[in-house]
Amino acid sequence: MKFFLDSAHLPDIREAAQLGILDGVTTNPSLLSKEEADPVAVLREISKVVDGPISAEVVSTEHAGMVEQGVEWRRIAENIVVKIPMSTEGLKAIRTLREQEIPTNCTLVFSPTQALMAAKAGAAMVSPFVGRLDDIQVRGMEVVDEIVQVFSNYEISTEVLVASIRSPVHVADAARIGADISTMPWSVMQALARHPLTDIGIERFFADWQKIQNR
Numbered sequence: 001m002k003f004f005l006d007s008a009h010l011p012d013i014r015e016a017a018q019l020g021i022l023d024g025v026t027t028n029p030s031l032l033s034k035e036e037a038d039p040v041a042v043l044r045e046i047s048k049v050v051d052g053p054i055s056a057e058v059v060s061t062e063h064a065g066m067v068e069q070g071v072e073w074r075r076i077a078e079n080i081v082v083k084i085p086m087s088t089e090g091l092k093a094i095r096t097l098r099e100q101e102i103p104t105n106c107t108l109v110f111s112p113t114q115a116l117m118a119a120k121a122g123a124a125m126v127s128p129f130v131g132r133l134d135d136i137q138v139r140g141m142e143v144v145d146e147i148v149q150v151f152s153n154y155e156i157s158t159e160v161l162v163a164s165i166r167s168p169v170h171v172a173d174a175a176r177i178g179a180d181i182s183t184m185p186w187s188v189m190q191a192l193a194r195h196p197l198t199d200i201g202i203e204r205f206f207a208d209w210q211k212i213q214n215r
Helices: 010-018 029-033 039-049 063-074 088-099 112-121 130-135 140-153 168-177 186-192 196-213
Strands: 002-006 022-026 054-057 080-085 104-109 125-128 159-162 181-184
Touching (some): 010 022, 022 181, 029 039, 054 104, 080 088, 088 104, 088 112, 112 125, 112 140, 125 140, 130 140, 130 168, 140 159, 140 168, 159 168, 168 181, 181 186
Parallel strands (some): 002 022, 022 054, 054 080, 104 125, 125 159, 159 181
16 A cells, blocks of 8 residues: 655655655645645645655636646646545646646545546545545545445456555554555554554564663
8 A cells, every 4th residue: 555645844844755754745724724835835845755656736626727737737747646626616626637647636535436536537536535434424534435336347457545544553444445545644643553462562662672781
């Protein structure tokens, strides 16, 4: 499974890239608004750090505006993927951008039927939001499982990108289900590497080594 960082904060992205496990980045208007620099400049800098896909979201709600913005985002770098919200207008934009060979990530997906429609329209990725589903008492990972199964049934090549991840448990569940990608905040990516028994083991080994040094 690929690991994406859900962030527009360059210091975090650079640090994650140094781990050797970062496969891509997802951004959205909210994340970009937290940065002081112009969004275009931020995305351009991210593209210098990350070789994999970088999702940049459109803010228009109409087909023509989505396509126009998508083309502009794509001009920033060859690894920009245009993030399109799930809607009928969004489906039209996904289809149009595919015809222009511009990859898309259909976001705000909350059901298998939405994911299937996006895939049929030509999305390179679909992003089910597990955390937001959990918030309304719907098991987000069950929806991801259903999407993965549907795509497997019909040998659909669109990647399932699990979004709105809140904890390492979400990442483990996504990997077990067979999702293609998990995108997560930096705090969750850091937490993946931690375990209390690991910490205890390191402390004991260090303490024993100090005993040797003190002989």
